[in-house]
Amino acid sequence: xxxxxxxxxxxxxxxxxxxxxxxxxxxxxxxxxxxxxxxxxxxxxxxxxxxxxxxxxxxxxxxxxxxxxxxxxxxxxxxxxxxxxxxxxxxxxxxxxxxxxxxxxxxxxxxxxxxxxxxxxxxxxxxxxxxxxxxxxxxxxxxxxxxxxxxxxxxxxxxxxxxxxxxxxxxxxxxxxxxxxxxxxxxxxxx
Numbered sequence: 001x002x003x004x005x006x007x008x009x010x011x012x013x014x015x016x017x018x019x020x021x022x023x024x025x026x027x028x029x030x031x032x033x034x035x036x037x038x039x040x041x042x043x044x045x046x047x048x049x050x051x052x053x054x055x056x057x058x059x060x061x062x063x064x065x066x067x068x069x070x071x072x073x074x075x076x077x078x079x080x081x082x083x084x085x086x087x088x089x090x091x092x093x094x095x096x097x098x099x100x101x102x103x104x105x106x107x108x109x110x111x112x113x114x115x116x117x118x119x120x121x122x123x124x125x126x127x128x129x130x131x132x133x134x135x136x137x138x139x140x141x142x143x144x145x146x147x148x149x150x151x152x153x154x155x156x157x158x159x160x161x162x163x164x165x166x167x168x169x170x171x172x173x174x175x176x177x178x179x180x181x182x183x184x185x186x187x188x189x190x191x
Contacts, residue, residue, distance in 0.1 A: 036084050040163065053102045070139065072106045073093055076089060078147075089148075139172075145170075147166055163186075
């Protein structure tokens with residue numbers, strides 16, 4: 001085989017094995033592994049927040065309160081056997097609440113601590129007219145928290161995974177549960 005043809009064949013084989021990357025719509029649902037993914041997070045977060053804010057119990061609470069409730073999203077524990085980025089899921093829930101305009105969203109503890117540190121530093125380093133004042137934070141009326149679990153059934157090269165997200169909305173002052181919701185996603189995976 002001539003040397004030039006040999007190099008051409010090597011080049012063709014090398015290029016045919018090269019990785020291909022293309023941009024796609026972030027909202028497009030793609031499920032490669034069968035595990036929990038970004039589409040599941042977005043779908044469950046939007047559906048559950050819509051159910052929560054549209055529920056009669058939430059509407060009754062808002063009416064009794066006499067104003068738009070302030071909600072803080074607390075811990076949502078991942079009790080599945082998979083690594084699921086709970087922080088990413090929480091951000092999707094926060095975004096859905098924020099975009100609803102039916103409830104005010106109050107910062108979570110980690111962000112609140114950073115804001116308080118900045119406010120404290122402003123007392124020493126900012127002019128009196130521009131420094132943020134203490135004691136003006138908006139307190140949350142309600143806290144949303146919950147857990148994610150999964151159930152798996154396997155037989156030969158088939159697997160069914162049922163993901164269950166349970167959320168609880170609780171009145172911070174009374175510890176009374178205002179809303180309780182659950183959403184499931186079931187996936188059938190064949191190898």
